[in-house]
Amino acid sequence: xxxxxxxxxxxxxxxxxxxxxxxxxxxxxxxxxxxxxxxxxxxxxxxxxxxxxxxxxxxxxxxxxxxxxxxxxxxxxxxxxxxxxxxxxxxxxxxxxxxxxxxxxxxxxxxxxxxxxxxxxxxxxxxxxxxxxxxxxxxxxxxxxxxxxxxxxxxxxxxxxxxxxxxxxxxxxxxxxxxxxxxxxxxxxxxxxxxxxxxxxxxxxxxxxxxxxxxxxxxxxxxxxxxxxxxxxxxxxxxxxxxxxxxxxxxxxxxxxxxxxxxxxxxxxxxxxxxxxxxxxxxxxxxxxxxxxxxxxxxxxxxxxxxxxxxxxxxxxxxxxxxxxxxxxxxxxxxxxxxxxxxxxxxxxxxxxxxxxxxxxxxxxxxxxxxxxxxxxxxxxxxxxxxxxxx
Ligand SMILES: *Cc1c(COP(=O)(O)O)cnc(C)c1O
Numbered sequence: 507x508x509x510x511x512x513x514x515x516x517x518x519x520x521x522x523x524x525x526x527x528x529x530x531x532x533x534x535x536x537x538x539x540x541x542x543x544x545x546x547x548x549x550x551x552x553x554x555x556x557x558x559x560x561x562x563x564x565x566x567x568x569x570x571x572x573x574x575x576x577x578x579x580x581x582x583x584x585x586x587x588x589x590x591x592x593x594x595x596x597x598x599x600x601x602x603x604x605x606x607x608x609x610x611x612x613x614x615x616x617x618x619x620x621x622x623x624x625x626x627x628x629x630x631x632x633x634x635x636x637x638x639x640x641x642x643x644x645x646x647x648x649x650x651x652x653x654x655x656x657x658x659x660x661x662x663x664x665x666x667x668x669x670x671x672x673x674x675x676x677x678x679x680x681x682x683x684x685x686x687x688x689x690x691x692x693x694x695x696x697x698x699x700x701x702x703x704x705x706x707x708x709x710x711x712x713x714x715x716x717x718x719x720x721x722x723x724x725x726x727x728x729x730x731x732x733x734x735x736x737x738x739x740x741x742x743x744x745x746x747x748x749x750x751x752x753x754x755x756x757x758x759x760x761x762x763x764x765x766x767x768x769x770x771x772x773x774x775x776x777x778x779x780x781x782x783x784x785x786x787x788x789x790x791x792x793x794x795x796x797x798x799x800x801x802x803x804x805x806x807x808x809x810x811x812x813x814x815x816x817x818x819x820x821x822x823x824x825x826x827x828x829x830x831x832x833x834x835x836x837x838x839x840x841x842x843x844x845x846x847x848x849x850x851x852x853x854x855x856x857x858x859x860x861x862x863x864x865x866x867x868x869x870x871x872x873x874x875x876x877x878x879x880x881x882x883x884x885x886x887x888x889x890x891x892x893x894x895x896x897x
Contacts, residue, residue, distance in 0.1 A: 511822040511867055511874075515708075515860035516657050516685060516800060521750070522710035522861075528753035529712070532746035540743055541734065550745045557752025561717055564755040565683070565702065566693035573718045573738045574748050575730075578684040578705030579608040581718040582651070584729040584739070585680040585701035586612055589649035590621070591727045596648035602626040602634060603843040604658075606682055608703075609651055610839070622646070630845045632661040632791040636668060643675045650679050654686035654702075658840040658856055659791035660800025662690065669698045678724065684708055684716075688758030689797050700724035706747065710861065711754035715747035761861060769859050770798035772868050776857065777801050779872050784879055790841060790854065804846065804854040808882040811835045813855060816878045822871060824857045 512520070532553065538546035540554050558569040575581055586599065586609070601613050603625045613623045624642045628634050639650065650672050655662050665681060672679040680701040686692060688709045694702060702719035706712060720726050720738065732740015781787050786806035805813070810826035814835075817824060827838040837851035846854070857871070 509821055511820070511870055513857045513859060513863070513867075513871060514823045514825050515863075516660075516856065516858035517825055518707045518713060519710045519860055520862070521712055522754060522757060524757060525711050525750045525753045529746045529750040532749050536745075538745075540745060550743075553745060553749050553752075554743055557748045557755075560752035560755040560759075561704070564692070564759045565687060565704065565719060566695045567719050568695075568722060571694070571719050571722055573720055573735045574743055574751070575716050575718055575735075575739050576714055576741075576744075577716040578606075578682070578703045578708075579716075580729070581701075581703035581705070581716050582606070582608040582680070582682055583612055584718055585703065586616075586649055586651055587729055588701070588725075588727050589678045589680070590616075592725045593648050596646050598622045598624070598644060598646040598648060600624045600626065600639065600642050600647060600650045602628065602652055602663075604628055604632065604656055604661075604840045605651070605653055606657055606684070609653075609682060613651075626652075628843055631793050632656065632659050632840075632844050633794055634663050634668075636664060636671060639668060640671050640675070643671070643677055647675075647677050650677055652679075652681060654681045654683040654692075655689065655797050656791070656840060657685045658800075658838055659794075659802045659844075660685070660797035660858075661791045662686070662795045662797065665697065665699070673698050683719075685797065688755070688762065689799060691762060694719055694721070706751035706754055709751070709754045709758050711750040712747050715744055715751050717751070765861075766798070769861070769863065772859055772863055772865065773799060773801050776859075776868050776872065777803070780875060783872075784876050790844065790846065799859045801857045801859075802841075802854060803857070804841075804850050805879050806850065806853055808853045808879055810852055810855050812882055813878055816881065817874065820874050820878075822874055824855055826855050827851065 538550040540550040558572045561572050562569040599613055599621060601609055617623050626638055652663055654665055669679055678700040681699050682703045684703055684705040687704050700721045705716040728738050730740040734740055734743055788804045790802040814826055827835045837848045841851040841854055
């Protein structure tokens with residue numbers, strides 16, 4: 507097994523060593539319950555206070571607006587269900603066809619419970635037509651829930667325009683900023699969204715810790731009832747992971763200020779080289795504003811699933827579509843929503859770079875990928891011979 511070449515940072519990130527160091531004392535001697543009043547508990551409570559400030563700073567919020575929970579998925583479920591519970595007469599939810607499964611699966615479930623769901627489409631570039639959002643809002647609409655940044659393509663939705671519309675129409679807005687946080691600047695103080703989902707493991711902290719931003723003026727009803735988080739989310743806080751999330755947020759805030767161009771430069775060299783050296787390669791979503799670290803490419807005539815297995819033999823990790831329970835891969839709903847055919851979607855790969863990705867790693871990937879694509883194309887003319895896409 508060769509060295510790991512990890513180009514799947516949108517799936518999860520390695521824990522930053524500084525994050526690990528920050529969290530370790532809270533797994534060892536500092537085991538107090540933050541609700542206890544003796545010193546051990548008060549120290550844990552103080553650690554939560556600090557982490558809440560660090561996370562708030564990353565997204566331009568006030569610390570009191572950050573509610574720690576178990577993951578981004580919980581934040582999204584809480585936000586949408588809160589909006590529905592507050593206004594039980596309003597039974598309409600607006601979302602899009604390219605959301606993360608946390609939103610899609612909940613909305614599909616809500617549809618079976620008699621709620622009306624509007625699935626806003628995107629065009630071939632992955633662009634959301636905000637006039638369609640405006641037109642879809644009715645007096646029945648309880649919440650609008652949209653991605654900030656797409657996990658598969660990196661495309662950024664126009665969140666300022668979206669927030670201006672929901673504000674004008676007086677409808678609560680939830681944004682899934684799990685991929686955006688730490689990759690692009692976020693200022694929730696000026697944005698005016700009611701709910702925003704965050705997750706630590708996309709930010710070099712552990713899995714199983716997330717946060718819901720709840721605008722201090724927003725109405726809210728909790729998903730898990732209990733006394734913690736000022737009764738907004740019950741359950742004894744995961745102190746060590748919250749400390750890690752805080753440290754990771756602090757590091758991400760600094761990285762956004764000091765090195766914002768680094769990853770984009772790597773990504774652009776990666777894409778330009780592949781586009782100029784392999785025939786039948788197309789970028790998905792590259793004409794829209796997008797995250798600096800994400801590259802979604804279609805290699806006509808290959809099976810992405812086979813590519814992943816060959817890449818794995820060389821230590822290269824990237825992703826394709828979404829794995830279903832059997833471990834096989836469904837064509838990406840994000841790409842098919844953009845009008846990509848199922849065959850082309852099955853020939854598409856997502857590479858996502860991280861803070862620690864080096865020029866040498868890009869060089870290695872640029873050696874492996876053309877070789878694997880050539881091998882797959884000579885082995886299996888399944889989708890016909892490689893074609894040149896129109897520009
Ligand atoms: C990873 C991800 C989530 C889910 O976060 P978890 O903490 O894994 O539940 C939600 N939305 C987006 C866009 C993501 O990339």
